Amino acid sequence: MKLSDIVKELSLEIKTYKDGLQNNVTGAYVSDLLSDVMANSKEGNIWITLQTHMNIVAVASLKGIKGIVIVSNRQIPEETLKKAEDEKITITTTSMPAFEIAGKIYLLLK
Amino acid sequence: MPLNIDGTIDGTFQLIGGNFTTAGEASTQLKLKLSELGVDETIIRRATIATFEAEMNVIIYAAAGWLHYYITSRSITIKIADMGPGIENIELAMQEGYSTAPDWVREMGWGAGMGLPNMKKNSDLFKIDSVVGEGTTVEMVINFP
Amino acid sequence: MTLSKITEILEATVIVRPADLEDLNIRSACSADLMSDVLYYHSIDSLLITGLTQINVIRTAEIAGTKAIVFVLNKKPDERTVELAGQKKIPLLSTPFCMYTASGKLYQAGLRSSLND
Numbered sequence: 001m002k003l004s005d006i007v008k009e010l011s012l013e014i015k016t017y018k019d020g021l022q023n024n025v026t027g028a029y030v031s032d033l034l035s036d037v038m039a040n041s042k043e044g045n046i047w048i049t050l051q052t053h054m055n056i057v058a059v060a061s062l063k064g065i066k067g068i069v070i071v072s073n074r075q076i077p078e079e080t081l082k083k084a085e086d087e088k089i090t091i092t093t094t095s096m097p098a099f100e101i102a103g104k105i106y107l108l109l110k
Numbered sequence: 111m112p113l114n115i116d117g118t119i120d121g122t123f124q125l126i127g128g129n130f131t132t133a134g135e136a137s138t139q140l141k142l143k144l145s146e147l148g149v150d151e152t153i154i155r156r157a158t159i160a161t162f163e164a165e166m167n168v169i170i171y172a173a174a175g176w177l178h179y180y181i182t183s184r185s186i187t188i189k190i191a192d193m194g195p196g197i198e199n200i201e202l203a204m205q206e207g208y209s210t211a212p213d214w215v216r217e218m219g220w221g222a223g224m225g226l227p228n229m230k231k232n233s234d235l236f237k238i239d240s241v242v243g244e245g246t247t248v249e250m251v252i253n254f255p
Numbered sequence: 256m257t258l259s260k261i262t263e264i265l266e267a268t269v270i271v272r273p274a275d276l277e278d279l280n281i282r283s284a285c286s287a288d289l290m291s292d293v294l295y296y297h298s299i300d301s302l303l304i305t306g307l308t309q310i311n312v313i314r315t316a317e318i319a320g321t322k323a324i325v326f327v328l329n330k331k332p333d334e335r336t337v338e339l340a341g342q343k344k345i346p347l348l349s350t351p352f353c354m355y356t357a358s359g360k361l362y363q364a365g366l367r368s369s370l371n372d
Contacts, residue, residue, distance in 0.1 A: 155320060
């Protein structure tokens with residue numbers, strides 16, 4: 001499924017790198033721990049997290065993650081947004097908490 | 111409803127920086143105390159969440175600190191003073207998501223930049239003072255309904 | 256949703272099951288590794304799905320009013336954590352699924368998010 005379809009279906013707000021919406025999403029990963037995402041996420045995953053620290057962009061970039069969903073309406077620091085734009089990572093946000101958005105994406109990708 | 115308490119009930123806990131194993135003990139003991147006194151569940155939760163976040167801040171950032179609580183018939187006051195690095199920019203530190211925690215703290219599930227906002231959210235009165243190189247003092251009051 | 260139903264859906268191993276506790280009714284779930292998140296969006300009678308197993312997860316649960324905890328990716332806590340959970344009467348489960356799949360399966364079965372109260 002295209003990232004743009006997920007964004008549309010779940011009314012996610014796009015914060016960075018709109019061009020990335022054409023990317024294909026093959027699965028998802030939920031975690032707030034960078035080491036866990038480094039160890040266990042897969043290329044093509046969409047990453048659901050509450051973590052907004054700048055380092056999420058580096059992790060996404062290293063792991064081939066094209067899209068990040070920041071949950072629970074959290075504000076994203078300017079430096080994170082800038083880095084995501086530079087590294088071509090699409091960051092989106094939602095007011096839903098992680099459990100809820102994970103559940104909805106699970107049903108979409110099933 | 112004011113509680114049936116004469117005067118003030120108070121207590122103190124000493125907090126040791128870096129000790130993640132016992133982190134949270136002061137807050138859970140305070141929770142027990144408030145339950146014994148018959149304080150409303152919602153108030154207990156707000157008071158202990160605010161206290162726990164403050165306690166974790168001392169554990170994460172400071173060498174040591176003290177937690178004092180004062181319970182009267184109308185409110186609970188929690189004061190936490192630490193011997194820590196102090197906060198350079200309090201306004202920034204109060205912003206949700208802002209954190210100076212090192213990566214290893216984040217990997218333990220803390221340092222998400224929600225501690226101070228969470229304390230403020232759960233308190234009726236929230237005061238913070240900090241001197242860089244000396245330490246930080248937080249005072250929180252939660253009124254009983 | 257009952258805790259035994261959750262255990263079944265998640266194909267979970269029971270690590271702590273307080274003996275005198277009847278089957279819990281779980282009203283909502285929260286998937287998180289950041290403990291302030293659990294404390295910020297706390298809700299009563301909820302299930303915490305997390306990848307962290309250290310002892311302060313139990314204290315967070317106790318303070319936030321979390322009813323039970325599921326550790327993902329087959330993670331198991333150490334003895335002190337298990338002991339504290341037993342004392343506090345907080346059931347602990349361990350599921351082979353990751354947080355995404357565990358959340359997805361429970362959501363599909365009808366469990367919903369904790370609401371900020």
